[in-house]
Amino acid sequence: MKLLKKLLKWSKITVITLLLVLAFAYLVIHILSQQRIQKKYSYTDVAINIPSDSLSIAKGKHLYKIRSCQDCHGEKGEGRLFMDNKMLMQLTAPNLTKGNGGIVDFKTADWLRVLRHGVDKNGRSLYMMPSHEVTNLTNEDLANLIAYCNQLEPVATSQEKLHSIGPIGRLLMVMNQVTVLPAEKIDHSATHTEKLEEKTGVAYGQYLSSGCQGCHRPDMKGGGPLAPGYPPVPDITGDGNVGNWNEQAFIATIRNGKTPEGKELNNNYMPWKSIGHFTDEELKSIFMYLQQLSDKH
Ligand code: HEC
Ligand code: HEC
Secondary structure (H helix, E strand, O other), X not given: OHHHHHHHHHHHHHHHHHHHHHHHHXXXXXXXXXHHXXXXXXXXXXXXXXXXXXXXXXXXXXXXXXXXXXXXXXXXXXXXXXXXXXXXXXXXXXXXXXXXXXXXXXXXXXXHHHHHHOEXXXXXXXOOOOHHHXXXXXXXXXXXXHHHHHOOOOOOOOOOOOEEEOHHHHHHHHOOOOOXXXXXXXXXXXXXXXXXXXXXXXXXXXXXXXXXXXXXXXXXXXXXXXXOOOOOEOOOOOOOHHHHOOHHHHHHHHHHOEOOOOOEOOOOOOOHHHHOOOOHHHHHHHHHHHHHOOOOO
């Protein structure tokens, strides 16, 4: 009896200690993430002119696709629930049209704030909006993209605008596993190229492939799964399978979601359907860029 009592006492102490440790860990995570969430960014921007001719708008439409805007904001810019998980985050990718529930009164300065700097009206970082992958667009491309967004057919939506991060989301943020706060990854005083003259080749491939980095990592060497239950992300440089492919095989892989080795790519993990919006010419440049990223040289 005495022993049982003693055991009970000790297990109670263990449980209480554990709870205290967890509460303390949570407090630390909360404080660390809150500091980063609250950080205000300031910048000065050079104004850019937004065109309104149909050729520029058509180029903007292509950019909207290849820069993955539609994956989160929808094909018509109508927006959608990005994630609804209390532990991770509850977040809406907003309606980008001028319809009800959309962004009305968005000026060029607002587009620059979001796309170049990844911050909200108060200067704090947005959540999950990949501005760090868009910020380096040339002024020409950015202006065309904005021109396209500005003339999106108004769509009325009644979705709630969710914007909160849960404890697991904060943990991932503190562990730097996911880019939750794009503004942290941006050089806010960077100057930007007016336009690229050379629209083919290695440098252009690098420019086009900034959207691959979030998953394949900045060096394109891949790494562990992006979330529990996801497949590992392969090395797509010349040192990986891609190094054994030719241009046609690379293009076919992106278009059909199947690699020369016979592997079916799951669109939920590797978004080959939206990447398929790149033209053949653009994919050739990306292939050239990836091929020469090799330790063998
Ligand atoms: C991975 C998903 C994702 C992609 C890709 C994406 N966005 Fe977003 N975007 C979001 C989310 C989520 C928010 C809301 C962020 C928040 O509430 O902090 C957002 C916010 C915005 C806003 C701010 C709207 C407002 O109400 O202030 C604009 C504008 C925007 N995105 C435009 C774009 C454009 C243009 C592209 C393509 C270059 C793009 N987004 C690509 C997820 C995405
Ligand atoms: C949302 C994350 C994500 C993005 C963005 C992404 N990929 Fe992938 N990619 C993956 C994952 C995960 C796999 C592995 C899929 C599997 O194992 O089924 C993969 C596989 C591949 C493969 C097959 C490699 C092999 O050895 O079999 C190629 C090629 C590829 N990606 C190219 C690209 C290119 C080029 C881009 C940018 C234009 C890109 N990916 C963007 C996640 C992504």
